[in-house]
Amino acid sequence: MAIVETRRLTKVFKQGELGAVNDVSLTTLEGEFLVFLGPSGSGKTTLLRMIAGLETPTSGEILIGGRVVNDLSPRERRIAMVFQSYALYPHLTVYKNIAFPLKAQGVPKADHRKKVEWAAGLLGIGRLLDRKPRELSGGERQRVALARAIVREPAVFLLDEPLSNLDAKLRASAREELERFHTSVGTTTIYVTHDQVEAMAMGDRIVVMNFGEVRQIGTPAEVYDDPADTFVATFLGSPPMNLVERDDVVVGFRPEHFFPVAVLAGRAAVPEPIRVADREGPYVPLSLRVGHEEYLGAERIVYGAIEGGAFHGRKVISRLSSTLTVRCEPGSVQAFAVTERHLKFYDRASGKRTAARPHTWQ
Amino acid sequence: MSARRKVAGKVLHVGVLVFFTTVLAFPFFWMLIASFKQNIDLYTVENNPFKFNLPPTFEHIRFLFTQTRFVRWLGNTALVGAIVVAITLAIAVPAAYALARLTGRWGQRLGIAIFLTYLIPPTLLFIPLSRVVALLGLQDSIFSVVLVYPSMTIPFSIWLLMGFFKSIPKELEDAAMVDGLTRFGAFLKMVVPISVSGILTVVIFSFTLVTQEFVYALTFISPESNQMIGVGVPIFLVRGDVYYWGSLMAACLIASLPIGFIYNLFLDRFIAGFTVGSVK
Amino acid sequence: MTGDRRRAAGTAPGWVLGTAMFAPSVLYIVLLIGVPFALAVLYAFSDARIGSTGLHFVGVENFRSILQSPSFRKALRNSIVFTLCAQLIVIVCSNILSIALEKPFRGRGFVRFLILLPWVAPVSLGTIGWKWILDSIYSVITWVLVALHLVKPFNAPMWLGEPHLAMASVILVHCWRLIPFSTVIMLAGRSAISKEIPEAAAIDGAGFWRTTFQINLPMMTPILSVAVLFGIIFTFTDMTVVYILTAGGPFDSTQTLPSLAFATGIAGSDLAAGAAISLFLVPVLVLVAYLMLRVAHRAEVV
Numbered sequence: 006m007a008i009v010e011t012r013r014l015t016k017v018f019k020q021g022e023l024g025a026v027n028d029v030s031l032t033t034l035e036g037e038f039l040v041f042l043g044p045s046g047s048g049k050t051t052l053l054r055m056i057a058g059l060e061t062p063t064s065g066e067i068l069i070g071g072r073v074v075n076d077l078s079p080r081e082r083r084i085a086m087v088f089q090s091y092a093l094y095p096h097l098t099v100y101k102n103i104a105f106p107l108k109a110q111g112v113p114k115a116d117h118r119k120k121v122e123w124a125a126g127l128l129g130i131g132r133l134l135d136r137k138p139r140e141l142s143g144g145e146r147q148r149v150a151l152a153r154a155i156v157r158e159p160a161v162f163l164l165d166e167p168l169s170n171l172d173a174k175l176r177a178s179a180r181e182e183l184e185r186f187h188t189s190v191g192t193t194t195i196y197v198t199h200d201q202v203e204a205m206a207m208g209d210r211i212v213v214m215n216f217g218e219v220r221q222i223g224t225p226a227e228v229y230d231d232p233a234d235t236f237v238a239t240f241l242g243s244p245p246m247n248l249v250e251r252d253d254v255v256v257g258f259r260p261e262h263f264f265p266v267a268v269l270a271g272r273a274a275v276p277e278p279i280r281v282a283d284r285e286g287p288y289v290p291l292s293l294r295v296g297h298e299e300y301l302g303a304e305r306i307v308y309g310a311i312e313g314g315a316f317h318g319r320k321v322i323s324r325l326s327s328t329l330t331v332r333c334e335p336g337s338v339q340a341f342a343v344t345e346r347h348l349k350f351y352d353r354a355s356g357k358r359t360a361a362r363p364h365t366w367q
Numbered sequence: 368m369s370a371r372r373k374v375a376g377k378v379l380h381v382g383v384l385v386f387f388t389t390v391l392a393f394p395f396f397w398m399l400i401a402s403f404k405q406n407i408d409l410y411t412v413e414n415n416p417f418k419f420n421l422p423p424t425f426e427h428i429r430f431l432f433t434q435t436r437f438v439r440w441l442g443n444t445a446l447v448g449a450i451v452v453a454i455t456l457a458i459a460v461p462a463a464y465a466l467a468r469l470t471g472r473w474g475q476r477l478g479i480a481i482f483l484t485y486l487i488p489p490t491l492l493f494i495p496l497s498r499v500v501a502l503l504g505l506q507d508s509i510f511s512v513v514l515v516y517p518s519m520t521i522p523f524s525i526w527l528l529m530g531f532f533k534s535i536p537k538e539l540e541d542a543a544m545v546d547g548l549t550r551f552g553a554f555l556k557m558v559v560p561i562s563v564s565g566i567l568t569v570v571i572f573s574f575t576l577v578t579q580e581f582v583y584a585l586t587f588i589s590p591e592s593n594q595m596i597g598v599g600v601p602i603f604l605v606r607g608d609v610y611y612w613g614s615l616m617a618a619c620l621i622a623s624l625p626i627g628f629i630y631n632l633f634l635d636r637f638i639a640g641f642t643v644g645s646v647k
Numbered sequence: 648m649t650g651d652r653r654r655a656a657g658t659a660p661g662w663v664l665g666t667a668m669f670a671p672s673v674l675y676i677v678l679l680i681g682v683p684f685a686l687a688v689l690y691a692f693s694d695a696r697i698g699s700t701g702l703h704f705v706g707v708e709n710f711r712s713i714l715q716s717p718s719f720r721k722a723l724r725n726s727i728v729f730t731l732c733a734q735l736i737v738i739v740c741s742n743i744l745s746i747a748l749e750k751p752f753r754g755r756g757f758v759r760f761l762i763l764l765p766w767v768a769p770v771s772l773g774t775i776g777w778k779w780i781l782d783s784i785y786s787v788i789t790w791v792l793v794a795l796h797l798v799k800p801f802n803a804p805m806w807l808g809e810p811h812l813a814m815a816s817v818i819l820v821h822c823w824r825l826i827p828f829s830t831v832i833m834l835a836g837r838s839a840i841s842k843e844i845p846e847a848a849a850i851d852g853a854g855f856w857r858t859t860f861q862i863n864l865p866m867m868t869p870i871l872s873v874a875v876l877f878g879i880i881f882t883f884t885d886m887t888v889v890y891i892l893t894a895g896g897p898f899d900s901t902q903t904l905p906s907l908a909f910a911t912g913i914a915g916s917d918l919a920a921g922a923a924i925s926l927f928l929v930p931v932l933v934l935v936a937y938l939m940l941r942v943a944h945r946a947e948v949v
Contacts, residue, residue, distance in 0.1 A: 458672050
């Protein structure tokens with residue numbers, strides 16, 4: 006188990022162009038599950054591959070367990086990696102796949118069986134040892150890839166979007182298995198994904214990246230409730246945070262904090278799911294001209310535009326629990342509001358978070 | 368990876384490339400030199416063969432084009448090539464299409480059967496075919512090979528085109544037929560125009576096969592003036608026992624390079640044809 | 648109305664049209680491959696000669712006499728030896744070369760063009776080029792060896808005149824032709840391996856040699872097989888190289904089955920004997936066809 010640290014890590018692929026990774030400095034905590042989250046092209050995979058030793062940094066340092074590993078080959082860094090396609094060796098049995106790292110690193114043959122069976126047991130694939138990868142399901146392949154990774158007892162695990170090749174149904178159970186695996190083994194893990202739901206569910210901390218830069222590092226609660234800039238604010242959360250602009254300020258509020266006034270004022274029937282705290286404090290009234298509504302079973306998404314006042318015409322989204330019985334006819338104007346303490350303010354030019362400003366809203 | 372190992376790796380890499388490129392391309396470089404060397408220079412053992420000890424000459428080329436049947440052979444090759452290509456296209460394209468659209472296991476099986484006939488070599492069939500050709504009165508005529516070559520080009524062309532047609536979505540023809548074309552009309556007007564690159568590959572393949580072929584041409588055609596370059600150059604550029612090496616090398620170069628150049632452009636497709644089904 | 652047409656459109660061409668499109672090729676193959684093949688078998692059991700129209704059944708007489716002929720035994724041995732030696736050399740060389748060509752570098756396209764020349768140029772022309780290079784008196788190889796003082800000037804090796812050297816020369820020319828072909832097929836095979844696999848091997852701790860021999864090569868087995876099988880066919884059934892380079896000499900030392908078949912059947916006018924000799928190609932062809940089918944079948948299952 007070790008701490009991974011990067012110091013001002015940069016990777017430029019083409020001279021003169023913006024780097025794939027720009028000046029990234031971060032430190033993992035021991036044993037944590039750290040997620041690199043970002044859209045494609047954000048540099049998260051390049052960053053992971055540099056830590057693995059598959060790409061050479063243009064500048065900056067990488068430290069694993071306190072020592073600089075820039076010049077070390079992947080095998081010397083004591084890391085293990087699970088690839089998007091799992092990269093199982095198709096011509097070898099599951100047993101031989103798992104034993105391969107042991108063979109490659111000169112572990113005496115007598116010890117192979119014991120270690121392979123231990124790794125296989127940890128992931129519950131003991132009965133698959135004689136099969137070939139093509140005979141396995143997607144979930145089973147993931148487990149073999151994990152077994153192969155853990156058999157060497159590495160200091161760090163690196164996972165590159167291992168769930169993205171699975172279909173949706175399988176993804177949830179595979180995710181659960183990964184979480185269980187991490188809890189039982191406890192190795193420092195870095196996990197790359199573009200799926201913010203995965204990141205929120207699995208990560209101890211999330212590193213949000215865009216255009217090769219780190220926008221924010223924090224726990225799921227931190228990046229969700231206190232986004233550092235407009236990118237983080239809109240990347241996390243679905244539907245995304247509402248952002249309305251005026252002068253040099255962007256005001257943001259999440260769809261789930263955007264309610265019919267009646268709810269906030271306590272005049273409508275409010276079932277359990279809505280936190281009582283949301284109803285406290287002063288609120289800012291905003292009229293909503295309803296556009297259309299999507300009924301998703303557990304919740305309703307109401308799309309519309311702000312009617313009147315300083316932000317007239319801006320498109321906004323509201324997210325209501327289906328247990329609320331407020332009617333929103335398309336075309337009608339409803340009285341909605343946001344509690345003041347849920348408002349976030351961002352500087353329009355840089356996108357970064359700024360202090361709260363009092364405003365006239367009408 | 369230490370710096371020293373990296374340098375050693377690079378040296379090895381370059382060394383391997385230089386070695387193989389030299390060995391493989393050397394004969395052609397050699398042909399180039401010999402084509403322009405004066406005979407006295409060429410046939411003096413002590414002279415350094417890599418330099419022009421006497422000034423280069425165009426004599427061999429002049430000889431080749433004026434005193435031998437080389438130009439005639441080029442013409443024959445082009446003519447035979449053109450006709451064989453036409454026959455191959457006319458027969459293989461519809462056959463490949465029919466096979467590609469044939470649903471069920473039969474389409475695949477027939478395709479493999481056709482591919483296997485490509486494995487039957489000319490050196491097995493040339494003896495009986497020589498009799499057949501004589502019987503048909505085509506002995507010594509270029510039409511003997513015009514008749515026989517398509518039997519070599521058609522199987523592989525069908526195989527190549529089958530793979531190609533299979534990759535064209537059926538919906539295209541369905542849409543054309545809904546719009547009013549017949550099945551055959553959809554084939555002619557929709558599928559064929561899209562398949563230009565596949566058809567071009569077949570054209571190149573058939574043509575290069577004609578230029579490469581040796582056994583049938585040697586067996587069926589005796590007179591020098593009816594021969595093609597594949598047989599004409601190695602066999603007829605001699606007088607008695609004496610080879611005209613200078614002109615011979617020039618002829619080889621002139622015949623090889625353009626064909627080689629064009630074949631090279633399409634090589635990836637041929638390889639795809641060879642390996643379809645074996646690479647997943 | 649549109650619905651009906653759509654349903655009909657989804658099926659294969661109606662069988663009348665399909666057969667019409669397919670028939671000419673079947674006719675061609677049957678008439679120009681199937682019939683001659685049957686004829687070859689027929690002739691082998693007959694006394695066919697060039698010039699005579701008679702055809703009498705002679706049983707296994709032809710086979711008996713050729714099996715006793717030392718020329719035939721030499722040719723059979725040579726065919727096998729040349730093919731196996733050439734294939735071995737080609738496999739090793741094309742693997743090395745395909746590794747060297749895998750990663751892009753400046754000028755790779757040009758290098759590829761040069762490397763492919765032996766295969767794309769007509770076989771007879773490349774061979775005659777080698778004949779000049781291997782000439783007993785004027786060989787450039789001899790000149791280089793003399794210049795390096797490895798050989799005395801008047802003791803030049805007879806590259807095509809001394810039996811063992813001649814055999815080596817024939818094998819050399821075959822390898823020279825086949826290495827480009829094999830290399831290109833290997834390159835296709837290598838590029839089909841997802842790049843994550845060697846990366847996983849690197850992370851697992853495998854060095855260059857282990858990755859090549861335990862991961863890459865085994866994964867390329869199907870395509871390696873295809874390259875080898877085609878190479879075997881091209882070498883085993885070729886008569887052009889032998890005919891042009893040595894005409895089977897000296898003293899039948901480079902004679903192969905196809906070149907002997909030609910010499911006997913066409914040059915020697917004994918069609919029947921020639922046909923009988925060429926039939927000995929069939930067992931190898933059948934074996935190769937069978938192996939190719941197995942490779943294709945296994946690849947489908949994956």
